[in-house]
């Protein structure tokens with residue numbers, strides 16, 4: 001997929017990915033002749049029904065699940081909410097009076113909001129565990145806070161800002177030792193690194209189309225066979241009663257195609273190529289801004305295509321504003337012109353200045369070595385521009 005000459009270099013793949021042209025080609029027929037409702041009882045249902053089934057198998061294969069364990073829904077936020085609130089309401093129905101649920105501080109707002117709603121609307125008790133300076137949650141921290149009434153632990157697979165990959169296998173084992181279910185938000189890992197639900201030992205896993213070269217507005221939830229979950233949305237009984245709504249066939253087909261392409265790419269070593277490029281980018285920045293660049297998050301336990309750094313003496317938003325050749329993000333929030341540091345970096349115990357000077361640079365399928373070289377040079381120029389000491393006019 002080619003970038004037009006004057007377009008900025010896109011280094012924001014953790015925010016969203018472009019749609020792979022092969023994915024687009026596969027989904028288009030279902031916006032045209034294959035438009036039928038899969039639940040209809042006439043000839044127009046056949047092709048969409050088959051296509052949804054095929055997509056379900058493709059997504060299942062990417063994560064090592066059975067097709068019947070995959071539920072399609074409308075977004076990553078919906079997948080997280082369905083998993084978290086669905087377990088809580090399921091526990092209430094089973095007679096647990098005040099279900100206790102646990103997560104950690106650097107989760108995506110989709111998970112944190114689902115926790116707050118579970119408390120507000122369903123009377124759940126919450127524990128939100130701290131992470132260490134590398135962004136990791138220690139299994140021992142989970143073990144010491146888990147209770148007999150804990151029904152669910154939800155810990156993201158990799159963080160969207162830092163790329164830090166949590167020890168899901170160990171954390172899920174602790175949850176299971178205590179009889180709790182385990183959910184992981186794998187929005188940032190599905191398609192980027194190999195993952196297998198059985199190897200991880202999770203009961204529920206969210207994955208998101210627009211992080212893996214499918215369109216926005218489609219996601220999937222892995223629900224291990226036998227997991228007790230109440231639906232958030234009722235109606236026509238689609239998706240085994242777990243998510244009502246006429247299936248978004250073209251987008252489901254797109255997610256299936258994206259999963260199949262990602263599986264092939266991973267088998268061909270795509271993540272090693274990206275890790276090399278990411279390391280080149282980090283090296284270039286460190287070399288040209290000596291002593292000023294600090295990596296945020298664990299050195300090794302991070303996504304291959306994610307670089308989160310802070311640059312001494314320069315605010316992230318100012319660097320990006322001065323660097324129109326690169327599209328990236330900071331993780332900090334801006335309200336009425338005032339910038340506040342990323343809550344993820346603050347939760348890791350980093351000082352506010354370091355949070356404010358952070359840049360998140362995330363590579364993707366079509367990022368080249370030339371892109372990395374040009375982006376590094378442009379960022380270095382921008383850092384010098386925003387930290388230049390004004391010369392006094394004589």
Ligand SMILES: Cc1ncc(COP(=O)(O)O)c(C=O)c1O
Pocket residue numbers: 014015074075076077078080108110156158159160185187188208217219
């Ligand atoms: C880790 C993580 N979880 C959940 C989401 C939410 O996905 P969606 O935008 O599809 O609701 C995102 C997207 O930014 C994410 O990065």
